[in-house]
Amino acid sequence: MNVFVLGGSKNIGYYAAVRLLEQGSSVTFLLRKTSVFDTDEKIQSYISSGKARLVSGDALNIEDVQKGWEAALGLGNGSIDVVLSSIGSIPDFSFTKGLVLPIPDLCTRSLLNLFRTLPASLRAPAAQPRIIAVTSRGITHAAHKTLPAPLRAFYTYALASAHEDKYGAERVLAHCLGERWTEVEPKEAILPSGWKTLPGFPAEGEYKRILVMRPALLTDGVCKGDESNNGKPPYKAVAGEIKGGYTISRRDIAHFIVQEALQNWSKWEGKGAVVVY
Numbered sequence: 001m002n003v004f005v006l007g008g009s010k011n012i013g014y015y016a017a018v019r020l021l022e023q024g025s026s027v028t029f030l031l032r033k034t035s036v037f038d039t040d041e042k043i044q045s046y047i048s049s050g051k052a053r054l055v056s057g058d059a060l061n062i063e064d065v066q067k068g069w070e071a072a073l074g075l076g077n078g079s080i081d082v083v084l085s086s087i088g089s090i091p092d093f094s095f096t097k098g099l100v101l102p103i104p105d106l107c108t109r110s111l112l113n114l115f116r117t118l119p120a121s122l123r124a125p126a127a128q129p130r131i132i133a134v135t136s137r138g139i140t141h142a143a144h145k146t147l148p149a150p151l152r153a154f155y156t157y158a159l160a161s162a163h164e165d166k167y168g169a170e171r172v173l174a175h176c177l178g179e180r181w182t183e184v185e186p187k188e189a190i191l192p193s194g195w196k197t198l199p200g201f202p203a204e205g206e207y208k209r210i211l212v213m214r215p216a217l218l219t220d221g222v223c224k225g226d227e228s229n230n231g232k233p234p235y236k237a238v239a240g241e242i243k244g245g246y247t248i249s250r251r252d253i254a255h256f257i258v259q260e261a262l263q264n265w266s267k268w269e270g271k272g273a274v275v276v277y
Contacts, residue, residue, distance in 0.1 A: 001025040001262075002076030004068060004129070006059050006110060007087035009036045012134055012215075015223075015254035016084055021046050023258070025082075026075050028053045030068035059087055059110035060103070066117040073119060080122060082262065085114060086134040086213075100161045105190045107135070108168030115176060115207065116200035125208070130265060132257055133173055134213040135166040137274050140183050143214070146241045151217065164190055173212050177270055178205020211261055211268045216248045216276035224277075225255035233260070237275045239268065245276030252277075 003020050007013040008029045017027045027046070029037075034054040037043040046052035055071045057064025072080050087110045092100050103109075111133060122128055138147045138155055147155065155163065167183075168190035174181050175196065185191070195201070224234040235252055236242060237260065256275050261268045 001081040002072065002079060003027045003082045003084065004030070004072035004080050006030050006065075006068070006083075006085045006114065007134075008084070009033070011086065011088070011218075011250045012213075012253050012257075013084055013086035015251050016086070016257045017052075018042060019254055019258040020082075021051055024051075026051050026053075028055060028068065028072035028075050030055050030057050030059060030065065032056075032058050059085075059113060060106070062113045062117060065110075065113040069117055069119050073121070078121065079127075080129040083114070083129050083131045084134075084257070085111060085131070088134075094161075099158050101165055104161070105165055105168060107165045108172060108186070108190050111169050111172045112195065112198065112201065115172070115202055116198055118200070118202070118207075123202075128207060128209045130209050130211070130262070130269070131207070132211045132213060132261065133169065134215065134253070135169050135173075136163060137214045137216050137276070139163055139166045139170050139214070142183070143241055146243050148244060148246060151246060154217075170212070173210060175204050176202050176207040177210055178208070208270050210270060211265075212272040213253065213257065213261075214272050214274045215250075215253045216245055216274070218253070219247050219249045221247075221249035221251065223249065223251035223255050225252050225259065235275055235277050237273055239271035239273055242274050242276060248275050248277055 003025050005013050005017050008017045009031055021027055034056050053071055053075050055068045057067055059065055087107055089106055094100050138144045168186040171186050237256055
């Protein structure tokens with residue numbers, strides 16, 4: 001497979017990219033700082049072998065995203081099989097607003113740029129790469145109600161500001177999938193009016209090859225999926241919503257993406273996957 005990764009410098013994007021590289025895939029990383037991998041012997045070995053390519057750029061800059069697409073196409077001889085967007089940032093803490101993103105529309109604007117710059121050769125339904133976009137569990141009002149009570153309180157206070165960006169990303173993805181949106185529209189500061197008519201942005205329902213990853217509260221724990229003895233992963237993954245459950249490790253989300261979602265794509269295409277222990 002030929003894979004284009006945005007947000008792969010660490011965490012879910014990094015762990016998934018390493019798994020894919022280990023399985024023989026080619027991976028193009030769009031990175032704000034390519035130096036992040038200067039001392040990463042594993043990634044350096046794949047760069048040396050030609051299986052990994054680093055592109056310097058910011059997903060908030062539409063020209064940089066276009067450059068990333070072009071590099072990925074070059075590595076894949078004109079085709080791209082998978083795009084993984086797991087962009088995030090380290091939030092600041094505010095006593096009144098909880099965890100606040102330095103760039104409030106980071107995920108939303110990055111996704112807009114990703115879809116707007118989709119190369120012409122990849123726009124036909126048969127040529128579209130599979131896109132996996134990471135948001136979070138409990139983002140919409142309906143999904144929020146399925147969270148355990150302590151998590152609802154924590155999300156409401158600590159993550160409300162950060163989740164506004166994920167909410168905008170969910171709106172963008174629903175549009176591309178052609179899903180009916182029954183929630184309140186995102187704030188103007190996250191998703192400005194006129195976004196549906198931005199140059200290059202797909203029409204409603206024009207892009208179906210999407211999986212929305214909605215992990216539970218993320219931890220830095222080990223990958224339990226690799227330790228399973230009975231062939232069944234130690235986490236629950238459902239298309240839709242699930243009641244109960246609190247956390248999931250970033251490594252296990254990467255495990256699910258590579259070992260389950262991509263291996264059984266017909267089961268997950270066009271869905272939102274909630275993954276939780």
